[in-house]
Amino acid sequence: MQLKTILLFLFVIQILFTLAMKYLSYQGDNSSQLHEQILKYFTEVDIQKGIEYARSGFFASVLSDLLDFVVAGLFVFSPLSMKLESYLEKKTGNRFYLTVLFFFLIFSAVQFLISIPFQYYFGFVLEHQFGFSKMTFPDWVVYTGKSLGIAALGGSIAVVGIAFLLKKFRRSWKYLLPMISLVFGLLFSILFPIVITPLFYEYKPIEEGNLKTKIVALCEKAEIQIENVYVINESKYSGHTNAYFTGWGENRKIFLYDTLIQNHTEEEIISVLGHEIGHWTHNHQVKDIVIGTMETLVLCFILSYLFQKFKTEGSISLREFYSPSTLPFLFLLLSLFGSLTRPVWSALSRTQEIEADIEALVLTNDKKSFINTEIKLAKDNQGRLNPHPAEVFFYHSHPTTLERIHLAEAWKE
Numbered sequence: 001m002q003l004k005t006i007l008l009f010l011f012v013i014q015i016l017f018t019l020a021m022k023y024l025s026y027q028g029d030n031s032s033q034l035h036e037q038i039l040k041y042f043t044e045v046d047i048q049k050g051i052e053y054a055r056s057g058f059f060a061s062v063l064s065d066l067l068d069f070v071v072a073g074l075f076v077f078s079p080l081s082m083k084l085e086s087y088l089e090k091k092t093g094n095r096f097y098l099t100v101l102f103f104f105l106i107f108s109a110v111q112f113l114i115s116i117p118f119q120y121y122f123g124f125v126l127e128h129q130f131g132f133s134k135m136t137f138p139d140w141v142v143y144t145g146k147s148l149g150i151a152a153l154g155g156s157i158a159v160v161g162i163a164f165l166l167k168k169f170r171r172s173w174k175y176l177l178p179m180i181s182l183v184f185g186l187l188f189s190i191l192f193p194i195v196i197t198p199l200f201y202e203y204k205p206i207e208e209g210n211l212k213t214k215i216v217a218l219c220e221k222a223e224i225q226i227e228n229v230y231v232i233n234e235s236k237y238s239g240h241t242n243a244y245f246t247g248w249g250e251n252r253k254i255f256l257y258d259t260l261i262q263n264h265t266e267e268e269i270i271s272v273l274g275h276e277i278g279h280w281t282h283n284h285q286v287k288d289i290v291i292g293t294m295e296t297l298v299l300c301f302i303l304s305y306l307f308q309k310f311k312t313e314g315s316i317s318l319r320e321f322y323s324p325s326t327l328p329f330l331f332l333l334l335s336l337f338g339s340l341t342r343p344v345w346s347a348l349s350r351t352q353e354i355e356a357d358i359e360a361l362v363l364t365n366d367k368k369s370f371i372n373t374e375i376k377l378a379k380d381n382q383g384r385l386n387p388h389p390a391e392v393f394f395y396h397s398h399p400t401t402l403e404r405i406h407l408a409e410a411w412k413e
């Protein structure tokens with residue numbers, strides 16, 4: 001069988017799988033046993049609200065996914081990529097890096113134009129309908145424009161940089177690329193809170209008082225050094241709540257959403273932070289980076305091997321590995337591999353979340369606040385309380401709310 005036929009077959013399987021998962025997510029888990037367990041902590045209204053929020057925009061999201069597949073399919077299985085590359089070569093007078101840059105920008109612009117009505121519908125219309133978004137329309141335009149600008153700039157630098165690497169180091173790029181992306185990943189995680197976060201949010205150090213004293217005590221108990229605790233104005237955008245750590249070593253910062261402070265008791269906030277500290281003490285970020293780098297290394301070898309196979313067979317027209325017209329082909333292969341490795345990453349993430357939950361319980365010795373936090377978070381974010389097990393297996397980064405509550409219930413103080 002031709003390689004092109006196999007690729008097309010896998011592509012169709014991926015589309016069908018995506019649709020099947022959408023359907024299962026829509027359905028959720030309707031077992032009466034689960035329903036009863038949920039009712040110990042939530043009301044029928046909570047369950048219903050979670051279902052409505054999860055189901056909202058179902059057909060729009062199916063359409064959005066299908067359009068993405070159509071664009072990807074057109075660029076890979078038709079001569080479109082080749083034609084675009086030849087056209088850009090003529091326009092730029094055969095300047096390689098300019099051709100790469102324009103190809104990437106045009107490819108991204110097509111995807112952006114298709115996604116923008118959906119971004120507006122999901123990020124603005126539905127978020128207002130469910131009472132989360134506080135943004136006015138101009139706010140939303142500015143927010144989306146900034147995100148787009150950052151993505152276009154970051155993506156352009158990355159793509160031109162990778163093209164340079166592939167062209168100049170035709171053999172050793174497979175080792176260089178994972179190492180360089182590791183360095184940039186680390187650099188990015190340091191620069192993100194300093195450069196990107198201030199573009200969207202204002203944040204200030206937390207006020208002196210009870211909460212800060214408790215946070216400092218918690219960090220001392222966990223033997224963690226922090227530079228400071230900041231409150232970030234998420235309420236400007238939405239009612240969603242969150243807290244996170246950023247930075248490394250002595251530059252570690254804690255960011256608390258102001259929405260979290262408004263809606264939760266001090267004990268509950270401490271419980272949330274205990275969880276975040278758990279991620280630090282178990283080195284989850286470092287482990288993820290190490291595993292990610294190894295995955296990139298393996299992928300580089302697989303992509304290079306498959307490219308040679310396809311090119312030799314000639315059923316899909318390909319030029320050089322570093323040619324811009326190869327980009328959609330590589331993106332498609334990456335997306336197929338992503339579908340295969342996704343459940344592994346999800347399972348790893350859920351394991352880490354459980355570790356962090358246990359750390360929160362150990363540090364705070366306060367399972368009541370832990371459970372109350374879970375209940376409040378689910379209610380405030382209108383979380384789906386009865387997701388389908390297949391959805392959890394493939395996509396969920398966190399255990400379900402009920403699983404987390406059960407973990408805490410089983411905990412002996």
Ligand SMILES: [Zn+2]
Binds near residue numbers: 276279353
């Ligand atoms: Zn977590």
